[in-house]
Amino acid sequence: MMKPLHVLLSTTMLAALAAPAVAQTAPPAAPPAADEPPAEEPVEVSIPGGRGSEIVVIGKRIPNTVRLSREVVSVLSQADIARTGEGDIAGALKRVTGLSVVGGRYVYVRGLGERYSLALLNGLPIPSPDPLRRVVPLDLFPTSVLASSVVQKSYSANFPGEFGGGVINLTTRAVPKEPFFTVGGSIGGNTVTTGGLGYVYAGGRHDWTGFDDGTRSLPAGIRASQDGGKALAVGANYTLRQLQDITASLTNAETNVILRNDNIPVNWGANIAGGRAFDVGAARLGFVFAAGFTNDWQTKQGKQQLSGGAAVGPGGTLQLNPDQDFDFASTELRSVLNGLVSFGAEFGDHKIRFSNLYVNDTIKEARIQSGIDDINVGRDRLLQRNATAQFRRQLIDTQFVGEFKFDALTVDVRGTYANSKRLSPYERTNSYAFSAEFNDYVNDLRSPGQSSVVAFSRLNENVYGAGLDLGYKIRGGPFPIKLTAGYAYSNADRTSERFDYRYQSNAALPGAVTQQRPDYLLSDYNVYTYGIILNSISTVAPRYDAKLVVHAGYGQIEIEPTDGVQVVAGVRYESGRQNVTPVDVFNANPGSAFNAPTDINKNYWLPALTVTWNFAEDMQLRFAASKTIARPQFRELAPQPYFDTESDRLSFGNQFLTNSELINVEARYEWYFGKDERLSVGGFYKDIDQPIDAIAFVQGGTFQTTFANAPKARLYGAEIEVQKYFDLSGWGDLFATRHFFIAANYTWTDSSINVKAGDTTRFPLSGTTVPATDIFRDGNPLTGQSDHVANLQFGFQDDEGLSEQTILLNYASNRVAFRGPSGQPDLVEKPGLRLDVVIRQGFKLFGQEIEAKFEARNLTNTRYQEFQRLNASRIDTNSYALGRSFQGSLSVKF
Numbered sequence: 001m002m003k004p005l006h007v008l009l010s011t012t013m014l015a016a017l018a019a020p021a022v023a024q025t026a027p028p029a030a031p032p033a034a035d036e037p038p039a040e041e042p043v044e045v046s047i048p049g050g051r052g053s054e055i056v057v058i059g060k061r062i063p064n065t066v067r068l069s070r071e072v073v074s075v076l077s078q079a080d081i082a083r084t085g086e087g088d089i090a091g092a093l094k095r096v097t098g099l100s101v102v103g104g105r106y107v108y109v110r111g112l113g114e115r116y117s118l119a120l121l122n123g124l125p126i127p128s129p130d131p132l133r134r135v136v137p138l139d140l141f142p143t144s145v146l147a148s149s150v151v152q153k154s155y156s157a158n159f160p161g162e163f164g165g166g167v168i169n170l171t172t173r174a175v176p177k178e179p180f181f182t183v184g185g186s187i188g189g190n191t192v193t194t195g196g197l198g199y200v201y202a203g204g205r206h207d208w209t210g211f212d213d214g215t216r217s218l219p220a221g222i223r224a225s226q227d228g229g230k231a232l233a234v235g236a237n238y239t240l241r242q243l244q245d246i247t248a249s250l251t252n253a254e255t256n257v258i259l260r261n262d263n264i265p266v267n268w269g270a271n272i273a274g275g276r277a278f279d280v281g282a283a284r285l286g287f288v289f290a291a292g293f294t295n296d297w298q299t300k301q302g303k304q305q306l307s308g309g310a311a312v313g314p315g316g317t318l319q320l321n322p323d324q325d326f327d328f329a330s331t332e333l334r335s336v337l338n339g340l341v342s343f344g345a346e347f348g349d350h351k352i353r354f355s356n357l358y359v360n361d362t363i364k365e366a367r368i369q370s371g372i373d374d375i376n377v378g379r380d381r382l383l384q385r386n387a388t389a390q391f392r393r394q395l396i397d398t399q400f401v402g403e404f405k406f407d408a409l410t411v412d413v414r415g416t417y418a419n420s421k422r423l424s425p426y427e428r429t430n431s432y433a434f435s436a437e438f439n440d441y442v443n444d445l446r447s448p449g450q451s452s453v454v455a456f457s458r459l460n461e462n463v464y465g466a467g468l469d470l471g472y473k474i475r476g477g478p479f480p481i482k483l484t485a486g487y488a489y490s491n492a493d494r495t496s497e498r499f500d501y502r503y504q505s506n507a508a509l510p511g512a513v514t515q516q517r518p519d520y521l522l523s524d525y526n527v528y529t530y531g532i533i534l535n536s537i538s539t540v541a542p543r544y545d546a547k548l549v550v551h552a553g554y555g556q557i558e559i560e561p562t563d564g565v566q567v568v569a570g571v572r573y574e575s576g577r578q579n580v581t582p583v584d585v586f587n588a589n590p591g592s593a594f595n596a597p598t599d600i601n602k603n604y605w606l607p608a609l610t611v612t613w614n615f616a617e618d619m620q621l622r623f624a625a626s627k628t629i630a631r632p633q634f635r636e637l638a639p640q641p642y643f644d645t646e647s648d649r650l651s652f653g654n655q656f657l658t659n660s661e662l663i664n665v666e667a668r669y670e671w672y673f674g675k676d677e678r679l680s681v682g683g684f685y686k687d688i689d690q691p692i693d694a695i696a697f698v699q700g701g702t703f704q705t706t707f708a709n710a711p712k713a714r715l716y717g718a719e720i721e722v723q724k725y726f727d728l729s730g731w732g733d734l735f736a737t738r739h740f741f742i743a744a745n746y747t748w749t750d751s752s753i754n755v756k757a758g759d760t761t762r763f764p765l766s767g768t769t770v771p772a773t774d775i776f777r778d779g780n781p782l783t784g785q786s787d788h789v790a791n792l793q794f795g796f797q798d799d800e801g802l803s804e805q806t807i808l809l810n811y812a813s814n815r816v817a818f819r820g821p822s823g824q825p826d827l828v829e830k831p832g833l834r835l836d837v838v839i840r841q842g843f844k845l846f847g848q849e850i851e852a853k854f855e856a857r858n859l860t861n862t863r864y865q866e867f868q869r870l871n872a873s874r875i876d877t878n879s880y881a882l883g884r885s886f887q888g889s890l891s892v893k894f
Contacts, residue, residue, distance in 0.1 A: 715752075
């Protein structure tokens, strides 16, 4: 499918940002021999304290960016990303050792969940355009404006302390070396979705753009109720007539009626990118811009089941029975508009960049379900449910970065402001039950399995950040020394609200009315004739305010005490205060523990050490050890329900969570046997105190998810990576300028939760201290972690022109998605094996350079599967077909 165009950034602690400085004890580097490859161009990386980090071990044979870095990193060059054929960084990063991509959008390091992955843009935090997630959906960022992308897996003190699995730092291009201007477009389809049956609803006229035309504007009466703290109910606040007027003011048919579409459209997209630089006196000024728009359709058809608990089955063994068993189909239209404008200046050894990013990412969904609910209604009543929603996420991010170098002194100044919004008006759900009396589905708005509800939610978050880093290189001593120190500040301030309402009637509805479709059932005529009104559903916290303020300072030293040995040691002091305050808007739960505020105020010393030993001219060993933390996210702390579009479930937070602390140890052997050719083998270990895990439970017959602190967990594993090129020039004229390449990596990880008798945890909402064994089982793996992650890519490339044919395989083993409810087995996700083929071909037409690309994705036709198993029984909690995707694109370079 078409991926949205956007900006690309890079992440890591690379040592060689410019020409690396040679240790004074080392002899000057000799020019490369005729048979040696030319030195690779420096990679442009913008990170805190990174500008002056140039004390590196200089290999005598192989200039390699990964080798020259101080830490354990994986680097994706522009050529590497182009070879994957991916238009966005999320797709490209899933080829990196130890990285897995969840839902095609979210990148996790070493299988750890989103709270252990950190993304930076030019060394500054990136708020997610989906504020309900910590991890940034990296499929928003296109490769066309990428300067570099680096994944650092070992912690160093110049990075934020929330560093669990690793950091992904993206660096934008600011001053391009050569002017460029490209225009492109794509068209594609999916075997499950395109041209097939799907479900849609009218919404507004501009929905295809991702923006609402006013159809979903919040009615004035509902806004006054929310602002005034007056629940919608007949009584002291409202008369029946007033509530009828408010109910009739809602948009009805446009948001309520689901229609069949027998021919879902193709996916398409358009993008544009360009940039150039100018010499103005001794300075070089430049700019880069990019914009893109995509429309992607996805239809999901499958099973959503729920078990109320284990029961004795045939043969006397325990099994899980589907007490809720629904076939479902949903169609999503995802519209993404994004743009980037970046200005830069280079004068002497100084660099300035000013970047501005905009993202509007909207999902419009229609969903139907048909099946039984034995928990709430009974196994003998067929139910039919339909739901409509629009989830609009918006991000505005402005950054200023200045990197200045004055001989031995470097000064980095950084500042950012970002605003993130999430708007979801008119989340509607209608439920009908089959009636033998009428031989039809009915909805009387009051009986079990018969209801109509609507929710309105919105979120606004502002993020401010700043940093100052100083570096000084001490020369003239027995060995080179680089000292770095810095200060960082961040302030995130959020207000979020969600209000749920249920339609109710004062009297029993006539049978003929109960059989009406939703827009007729909730029509103005019925509202005024039968007294149908909206009532506020009492929730724990319809609104919450949240704030996280972090002050941090660090010091770091880099030394090369002897030829071939490099040491980077540092410590970071981080003081963070996090508040989440639930607001009981309608005073529905006075004095309840549900309204307990969260106040996490903790300070940490976070040391880090990395030692690199270049024991041979093309081999080296690395060792790293550190302490880091992981804070709960706002949405994990707020006892406010929200709908997760990724899992199709209602979820809420646990205001009694606390921070996690991690001890990290890592070692790696690296052999660089050719330019861009390498073999690396490594091992890692993590000890986690109070890890946060996702848990599931059933409340009121509804499957919900939340979070809890497990007592302890440990994680260890190993990874191996190899990359090799084969010259094919001896195979004849057809292969005179071509070579064959192969790159493979594999990561094995084992994790387990450690819980013993006497351990306790705080249960969400009530705050009750319960035995940890009630929720967690000793030895269970952490959620989101696959034991095995493997990537293989191979194909042909032309050395003199753009002609690439690449086959890519990606495999991830089963991983726990949620802890099972009420002692049931965990919910397991099965990513499986995926095969992609990417063909890129460049040619000239009328003097213009053109790139044609063909992509075939998921040729293995792997399904999405989330399930529970107990003995011979299986419950498909959420499983559906993904289909095979095909896309062709064309871009013209002027």
